[in-house]
Amino acid sequence: MRLPIASKAIAPMLWLLASESKDGVFDGSLDELVFRLHITKKEYQDGLKPLIDNDFFILVSGVLAERKQDAIPETEGEGEREGETEKETDMPEGVSIEVWDSFVKQRKARKAQITERVMKSIREQAKIAGWTLDNALNEIVVRNWQTFKSDWVAVKPNPADRVRLTVAPSNEPDPALEKIKADAKKAA
Structure with missing residues (x-):
């Protein structure tokens, strides 16, 4: 298998382009490669076809499978049919x-x-x-x-404003307060 000189020169540059993406796919259009590789259109045409023909590169822009059935074009947008659109409203009362x-x-x-x-x-x-x-x-x-x-x-309540009880409420008098009252009576 003998490749033309143009193919041998372009192949390493194309492999470098392919290595830029994880799947090895790159834009192989004429304008893109002429710009990225700094080659002429003639060098592109002379060098690329033999590389593809000899399976050094695979052209993936072609049709992958033949069509089994005809496509039916969409006529309406999804969810929006004629007559279903809501009409715009006028200025409500009470609004400046x-x-x-x-x-x-x-x-x-x-x-x-x-x-x-x-x-x-x-x-x-x-x-x-x-x-x-x-x-x-x-x-x-x-x-x-x-x-x-x-x-x-909505005005959200400040958690710091909540009343928190540290002692459970009881109907019996607080023993500490009773002792203070008793001490005050003895002192008087």
Whole structure:
């Protein structure tokens, strides 16, 4: 088996490229190899084909198996069919224009729709938190949230403020206090 000089020159460079990845696969396109190996297009064409023909390299970009059946192209997006999309909602009552505009702008930047379901959820969570819808939407904008949960704004009790008993309560008088009272009577 005699390889052309161009193949002998390119082979070590290709093996080095293959060693860069764990599975030995690399981009063997004309433009990529001409750039990476600093060779001409003619050297590429003269040297690569004999290496592939003699099984020094395997071309994996081809078809692995013949097609057994025809593919059926998708016509609709997954989960979203015609007529199922929720329509965008208008500005709710009690919400300032400034807050609403900021909320809409933020949702659009996140590519998140403002549907009746979204507004219902935010309205319910605001009610649980004891907030107005305007305050909840403002908090969403200020904190750069996508939605609102009452748990996120609930005042959490400080564990240090809890009263802790070190002695179990009892209906009997404390013996230490009784002794102090008795000592005070004797001293008087």
